Amino acid sequence: MIDSFSISNFIENLSKSCSQVQSREFEKGEIVTTYLVNRRQVCLLASGSVDLIRYDFKGNKDIVEHFTQNAVFGEIFYQINTNNELFCIAREKSKVLFFSYDIFGKKCKNNCKFHQELTENLPNLILSKISDLNLRIELLSKRTIREKLLSYFSILSEKTFSNSFLLPFSLTDLADYLSVDRSAMMRELKLLKDDQIIKKTDNKITLLLK
Amino acid sequence: MIDSFSISNFIENLSKSCSQVQSREFEKGEIVTTYLVNRRQVCLLASGSVDLIRYDFKGNKDIVEHFTQNAVFGEIFYQINTNNELFCIAREKSKVLFFSYDIFGKKCKNNCKFHQELTENLPNLILSKISDLNLRIELLSKRTIREKLLSYFSILSEKTFSNSFLLPFSLTDLADYLSVDRSAMMRELKLLKDDQIIKKTDNKITLLLK
DNA sequence: ATTTTTCTGTTGTAATTGCAACAAATGATA
DNA sequence: TATCATTTGTTGCAATTACAACAGAAAAAT
Numbered sequence: 001m002i003d004s005f006s007i008s009n010f011i012e013n014l015s016k017s018c019s020q021v022q023s024r025e026f027e028k029g030e031i032v033t034t035y036l037v038n039r040r041q042v043c044l045l046a047s048g049s050v051d052l053i054r055y056d057f058k059g060n061k062d063i064v065e066h067f068t069q070n071a072v073f074g075e076i077f078y079q080i081n082t083n084n085e086l087f088c089i090a091r092e093k094s095k096v097l098f099f100s101y102d103i104f105g106k107k108c109k110n111n112c113k114f115h116q117e118l119t120e121n122l123p124n125l126i127l128s129k130i131s132d133l134n135l136r137i138e139l140l141s142k143r144t145i146r147e148k149l150l151s152y153f154s155i156l157s158e159k160t161f162s163n164s165f166l167l168p169f170s171l172t173d174l175a176d177y178l179s180v181d182r183s184a185m186m187r188e189l190k191l192l193k194d195d196q197i198i199k200k201t202d203n204k205i206t207l208l209l210k
Numbered sequence: 211m212i213d214s215f216s217i218s219n220f221i222e223n224l225s226k227s228c229s230q231v232q233s234r235e236f237e238k239g240e241i242v243t244t245y246l247v248n249r250r251q252v253c254l255l256a257s258g259s260v261d262l263i264r265y266d267f268k269g270n271k272d273i274v275e276h277f278t279q280n281a282v283f284g285e286i287f288y289q290i291n292t293n294n295e296l297f298c299i300a301r302e303k304s305k306v307l308f309f310s311y312d313i314f315g316k317k318c319k320n321n322c323k324f325h326q327e328l329t330e331n332l333p334n335l336i337l338s339k340i341s342d343l344n345l346r347i348e349l350l351s352k353r354t355i356r357e358k359l360l361s362y363f364s365i366l367s368e369k370t371f372s373n374s375f376l377l378p379f380s381l382t383d384l385a386d387y388l389s390v391d392r393s394a395m396m397r398e399l400k401l402l403k404d405d406q407i408i409k410k411t412d413n414k415i416t417l418l419l420k
Numbered sequence: 421a422t423t424t425t426t427c428t429g430t431t432g433t434a435a436t437t438g439c440a441a442c443a444a445a446t447g448a449t450a
Numbered sequence: 451t452a453t454c455a456t457t458t459g460t461t462g463c464a465a466t467t468a469c470a471a472c473a474g475a476a477a478a479a480t
Contacts, residue, residue, distance in 0.1 A: 079341040080348060081368050104333045123314045131289040133343040138290055140350035141389040158291050179351040181468045391438045
């Protein structure tokens, strides 16, 4: 599996640039890409964070997906005809690599090391994207807010090998990720505290399961 | 993009078997694979249909995912630590190819045509898997049953270029796919009929939008 | 340092939904 | 053909949830 270290290496090596990969830095708020055209382009987030945003017919903003380091994104992964406009916007200063999805089979003309590492690791990046999507479906499939929260906490707990962990999102974003009303989620969090199932201080959650 | 025709060709050519791909037929009800071990194995459904089933701690059966022709599946795409047991079960007579995900970069020793076609097409099969997952997330993110149904119908309508289309699922499975209570969904379908937003006869839906 | 924006926290209320339970229709199997 | 299993369709009711609206805290921008 690719790790942050490898990605950093990618970026370093990129100075001796691979002809088939572009790289660019974005400031907070800048549009990284849109899902309006139909290209075979893949975006790989080398550093920072990027949101996939929808503006619906009423102009309401809605976070569809949230990308962090090593995430791959782009309209090629989102062949869904929503009649809304989808944008990827940098949440903070971010570095993004752009290349064609069809880089897969092909060898680089220069036979460059960077290109080779990229094609070797892309399959794993895609695997982890698929797992992330499946995880979200798993959570969204739960019927109640309580179940959604507890499933999510349980997964964070397993990831960190601890009953205590920091939420990687703000509570507002968490409600968005679980696709529930924020105030209803806040209420449920309070009930979970009252029932002594969790403890919560700021964005640190502790599971109190016996 | 790969089509059914290409897949059929794959299967035909498979007679001169590629050393890195196994193929097997399953009868209805047979276990195709389980998500208990951690292998790099990919399953590709050449024909038939397969369900990914969960049995929770109470023994309740739950359809997590439903695969049809050309779908790729296997635990490699599902790195989620649910404490449940996940099985893939053939819904009908089905043909499945098995191979390693790491087939990607590697060339076949025999340099066989089949292997080459497979590695060329696998990236596209994976793309369409990702789009399917994103589509489901899109639907599950809707807040009401009505919105879920209408979004789903609208996508089917676009796919078929028609206001009338057949549901690819039974209503029971549709409720499962949208992760809502079946009886609540039935009620909402009736309300949609009463409000003259849809017509429904058996599993044919007609959108009555002006 | 002050203003503005975003985030957290809370609550009442109405609407939606899950659940349980049932009957009829359809499909599968022996 | 008879029997069993699955699917469709329906309803009452209790529980959950979305929505709206607000205030205070924290963070970001000027």
